[in-house]
Amino acid sequence: MKKRIQLPKRKIMTNNDFLKLVFTFVLFTSLTACSQTVIIIKDSVAYKSEKFIVEEVKFPLKNRQSIAIQNQIHNANEIFNKPIYESSEQRLRAKKDTLQYLIKNDELIHYNYGFEHYTVLYQNNKFLNLSIQLQSYGSPFESVNYLAFDRTNGKKIDEKYFLNTEKVKKLIKEKLKSQGQSIIVSDKSLSSFVINVDSEDKISGITFIIYDEENYRNSGYERFEANFKWEEIEPHISSIFKSILLN
Numbered sequence: 001m002k003k004r005i006q007l008p009k010r011k012i013m014t015n016n017d018f019l020k021l022v023f024t025f026v027l028f029t030s031l032t033a034c035s036q037t038v039i040i041i042k043d044s045v046a047y048k049s050e051k052f053i054v055e056e057v058k059f060p061l062k063n064r065q066s067i068a069i070q071n072q073i074h075n076a077n078e079i080f081n082k083p084i085y086e087s088s089e090q091r092l093r094a095k096k097d098t099l100q101y102l103i104k105n106d107e108l109i110h111y112n113y114g115f116e117h118y119t120v121l122y123q124n125n126k127f128l129n130l131s132i133q134l135q136s137y138g139s140p141f142e143s144v145n146y147l148a149f150d151r152t153n154g155k156k157i158d159e160k161y162f163l164n165t166e167k168v169k170k171l172i173k174e175k176l177k178s179q180g181q182s183i184i185v186s187d188k189s190l191s192s193f194v195i196n197v198d199s200e201d202k203i204s205g206i207t208f209i210i211y212d213e214e215n216y217r218n219s220g221y222e223r224f225e226a227n228f229k230w231e232e233i234e235p236h237i238s239s240i241f242k243s244i245l246l247n
Helices: 015-035 064-074 088-104 165-177 187-191 230-236 239-245
Strands: 039-047 050-058 114-123 127-136 142-150 193-197 203-217 220-229
Touching: 039 088, 039 114, 050 088, 050 114, 064 127, 064 142, 114 193, 127 193, 142 193, 142 220, 165 187, 165 203, 165 220, 165 230, 187 203, 203 230, 220 230
Parallel strands: none
Antiparallel strands: 039 050, 114 127, 127 142, 193 203, 203 220
């Protein structure tokens, strides 16, 4: 007579078990999302009655893509264009050390030190949109660069991410013309923009930032905006751009 094998009883999932599973999934998802979040780290230096802030962009993961993006951010301005440091913390420390040295030797006003201020405008696991504001100490000069990156390959978003470059430039010109402005719109203009979101953090459109580079002023180039609702610009965005933007 064959011995009967007793199979273990199948455990029935209770409400508590289900809630634990859901909680674990939500926690894992949240931690994964947080692990991809780009942040701005800061430090400060006191000088007389002033407090100077130095900043640096920090990526959560160090890989080929994030290193490529970080290098492009570092090279966006000629100011403080030093050799690449091992980490964001080291570059921030170098900025602070330089500032402290200039203050100690009373050279800050002569050196024309530039402060970089970063703002993350929009991001997800595949896309990053940020601005870099450059202010020069002792000078009225100020500029803001708007950058966007494909985090899947480390490349900067440029005109190649749009379906018809000439059509998009024409639309931007029309927006500017309605404001009484006649400014040159180049391919470079398509890489300078801000992703707009609504109250629910859903993408609602894109604002292209155009500078009048033909007429320089002491404070920098005059800035103009061409704002597009999502339904206006979506037909002109490539499928690749949409896939990373709407991740």
